[in-house]
Amino acid sequence: MITPTRICFIRHGETDWNVTKRIQGQTDIALSETGHAQALAMAFNAAHYDFSTIYSSDLIRSSATAQMLATRCELEVQLLPKLSERNYGIFQGCTAAEGALKYPAAYAHYVARDLNYDFETGESLLHFAARVAEAVDFMVRHHNGQTLAVITHAGVLDIIYRKATGRPLHTPRDFVIPNCALNWFRFDGQGWHLEAWDDHRHLTKVLMESAE
Numbered sequence: 001m002i003t004p005t006r007i008c009f010i011r012h013g014e015t016d017w018n019v020t021k022r023i024q025g026q027t028d029i030a031l032s033e034t035g036h037a038q039a040l041a042m043a044f045n046a047a048h049y050d051f052s053t054i055y056s057s058d059l060i061r062s063s064a065t066a067q068m069l070a071t072r073c074e075l076e077v078q079l080l081p082k083l084s085e086r087n088y089g090i091f092q093g094c095t096a097a098e099g100a101l102k103y104p105a106a107y108a109h110y111v112a113r114d115l116n117y118d119f120e121t122g123e124s125l126l127h128f129a130a131r132v133a134e135a136v137d138f139m140v141r142h143h144n145g146q147t148l149a150v151i152t153h154a155g156v157l158d159i160i161y162r163k164a165t166g167r168p169l170h171t172p173r174d175f176v177i178p179n180c181a182l183n184w185f186r187f188d189g190q191g192w193h194l195e196a197w198d199d200h201r202h203l204t205k206v207l208m209e210s211a212e
Helices: 033-046 060-073 096-102 104-112 125-142 154-165
Strands: 005-011 053-056 077-079 147-152 182-188 191-199
Touching (some): 005 154, 096 104, 154 182
8 A cells, every 4th residue: 555655855055056057967066155054944944844764865965965954853864876966968067158158069959958968978858857756766665654855956856846747848947946945745656746845934044046
């Protein structure tokens, strides 16, 4: 019998590359001072929920954010590499404007959200979406009926939001994904369901503006 599993997905705290709109992908960038403040504010708020387990991407901006929540909840962080950000290949380290100048053909694929393009050394959107689905299926299978916290990345949240709301992968993003906001989903035998999105009341006194 499948009992619904609730997962609170949380984007990591801000990094300096977020501020400069530089594409991080799987480049391992640490939290900025603002990112640390966001993560601490999130941890104080989210710790009130009765999480059974805390999962995180293995990238430092995610795992450092997760550790602040884990400390408050007296839990260990479980690293799950399948929760890492999409690998943007040759675009990693570039801003969109720089990418357009250096790699105009790749930029055209980027803007079009080409499902099969992998940025030469990276990961296609279809492959990335399948990896995210595998991560979610793993957590739901091993935590039937439990409530989890998952600290991850904007790209991962984009995939999960789209699947839960029926938005196609190739369409432009029409929703925000702030750093350290709480986003609640329910998973059961009937599918993926969005319960609440972008709860950032705990961040009202912390700078939130950032790019993917």
